[in-house]
């Protein structure tokens with residue numbers, strides 16, 4: 232099976248690390264000469280809209296996928312005339328625009344924060360009147376890791392937030408007073424079979440994921456079932472194939488959707504070391520038409536992102552059961568350069584090694 236990936240970042244790298252032992256070969260389309268996945272397959276150095284590059288991978292591949300959701304949807308659609316493309320390109324169009332995404336989720340009965348599109352100072356004023364504060368002003372498109380966001384704590388913050396973000400379509404969202412942040416990851420194969428991982432508890436700082444714990448501590452069957460019901464609706468509406476992630480706010484017993492990612496997801500990296508089948512293996516199995524693997528988790532799993540710096544590997548690996556994953560990227564402030572996972576028998580037993588890894592990650 233020949234798999235082409237739009238994007239050659241760490242997610243593509245981990246897809247290839249999962250698919251290669253299954254006999255799959257990989258090509259990555261990425262303009263960056265030092266794309267992390269480059270050494271694990273063929274690297275086509277071209278822009279994501281370059282017809283020559285797209286045709287080259289379209290002719291070679293049995294199936295095309297991507298590792299980031301800002302892939303131009305038109306490129307995915309162009310490839311879909313030539314070759315199987317999974318997830319369906321339409322899922323990019325939905326997830327790339329926060330207003331379209333929220334309307335889509337709401338149409339499926341999935342709760343989302345109150346929101347209003349904003350395209351002028353005047354419409355921001357009206358949106359703040361309708362939604363109130365605290366609220367969050369975000370760019371509709373191309374936001375990731377908390378980039379392109381301003382919190383409005385009081386209505387008077389409107390001017391500064393507008394000055395910071397004006398010039399691009401925006402959305403104002405009610406600030407959700409969440410108990411905690413969660414995500415659900417699931418996978419659907421070409422025949423419509425699905426599998427779900429347990430809800431993950433996520434901690435963000437400065438809009439970037441820092442730590443995930445799976446299963447989310449105190450997870451009840453009812454909350455898991457609710458998240459799976461939401462995801463199943465998205466799967467069916469999009470006739471989805473591959474891994475999907477939905478980021479959620481837990482508010483009491485309720486789940487409010489923040490955003491969805493039609494791809495493998497950072498909050499699922501723990502599955503490499505902590506689940507019977509990783510998200511990466513299940514993604515490549517799903518898109519190539521193979522059966523899904525079990526998503527069973529035994530014990531408790533913690534994942535810490537390495538952001539902006541690589542700690543001493545000797546110290547990381549001295550933590551019992553720690554697993555180090557480095558992406559081969561040059562450390563820069565705010566850049567994800569690796570992650571560490573630790574698997575323990577219980578959440579209680581996880582607390583110490585996880586805290587030790589967090590300290591090492593912070594330096």
Ligand code: AMP
Pocket residue numbers: 344367374375376377378404405406407408409412435438439478489490
């Ligand atoms: P996003 O880029 O939308 O995933 O936002 C990054 C992070 O900002 C989230 O994981 C939350 O921690 C925080 N955040 C974003 N939107 C909201 C919201 N409407 N209410 C509360 N926190 C938010």
